[in-house]
Amino acid sequence: MGNTIKVAIDGPSGAGKSTIAKAASAALGFVYVDTGALYRTVALNAIRKGADTKNAQQVIATLEGLEVNLGFEDGAQHVYLNGEDVSDKIRTPEISMGASAASAIPEVRKFLFNLQREIADSNNCIMDGRDIGTVVLPDAKVKIFLTAAPEIRAERRYKELLEKGTETTFEEVLADVKQRDYNDSHREIAPLKATEESIIVDTSDLDLEQSIEAIITAIKENIA
Numbered sequence: 001m002g003n004t005i006k007v008a009i010d011g012p013s014g015a016g017k018s019t020i021a022k023a024a025s026a027a028l029g030f031v032y033v034d035t036g037a038l039y040r041t042v043a044l045n046a047i048r049k050g051a052d053t054k055n056a057q058q059v060i061a062t063l064e065g066l067e068v069n070l071g072f073e074d075g076a077q078h079v080y081l082n083g084e085d086v087s088d089k090i091r092t093p094e095i096s097m098g099a100s101a102a103s104a105i106p107e108v109r110k111f112l113f114n115l116q117r118e119i120a121d122s123n124n125c126i127m128d129g130r131d132i133g134t135v136v137l138p139d140a141k142v143k144i145f146l147t148a149a150p151e152i153r154a155e156r157r158y159k160e161l162l163e164k165g166t167e168t169t170f171e172e173v174l175a176d177v178k179q180r181d182y183n184d185s186h187r188e189i190a191p192l193k194a195t196e197e198s199i200i201v202d203t204s205d206l207d208l209e210q211s212i213e214a215i216i217t218a219i220k221e222n223i224a
């Protein structure tokens with residue numbers, strides 16, 4: 001317990017955290033843990049049960065009997081809602097917004113806390129999220145805060161959604177990005193923020209390869 005190497009990567013949505021953390025984990029032989037998927041799964045479950053994700057009481061009621069688990073197959077993370085693999089179903093704009101709302105509820109954060117700790121205590125891992133360096137893994141060996149300008153993040157997300165055939169406009173995506181930034185960094189509990197020891201990496205002017213390289217270098221230098 002606790003002897004594993006823990007790397008925390010926090011940052012706003014669309015900074016490229018998951019793609020970059022995934023590639024860096026593969027290069028370093030670490031398990032990659034995307035904690036946003038956990039909040040998304042809680043939101044999916046709440047929405048399926050007819051709860052309004054902004055209504056704390058309604059969301060809390062849906063936690064009763066809920067089981068969220070992570071599995072790793074060929075290095076890829078899968079997330080399970082009561083045994084059902086929902087890894088793809090949680091990637092919609094509706095669930096993004098729902099997860100942002102549900103993640104502001106303290107009971108939801110508490111519900112997911114132990115699962116995140118247990119995974120990090122049993123595997124060398126790179127864990128990405130919003131409060132990993134501040135709350136979940138304050139003992140992380142390396143803390144990275146990965147960010148990029150909102151317009152750049154919206155552009156990247158817009159392209160992803162278009163590729164998936166989701167109908168949307170750039171303006172809509174940008175408004176979503178800004179709204180989620182605001183929600184995530186202004187909530188009372190575990191707001192998105194860098195720690196004093198965080199290494200800040202801004203990917204606005206970096207391409208994917210350069211971003212991955214920057215992260216791998218930062219991790220290697222700090223776990224040496």
Ligand code: DC
Nearest residue numbers: 013035036039099100103129130131
């Ligand atoms: O990283 P993501 O877009 O998949 O995250 C979905 C939402 O979950 C995001 O709006 C903020 C929330 N979240 C959080 O509050 N804490 C985390 N560790 C990860 C995600």
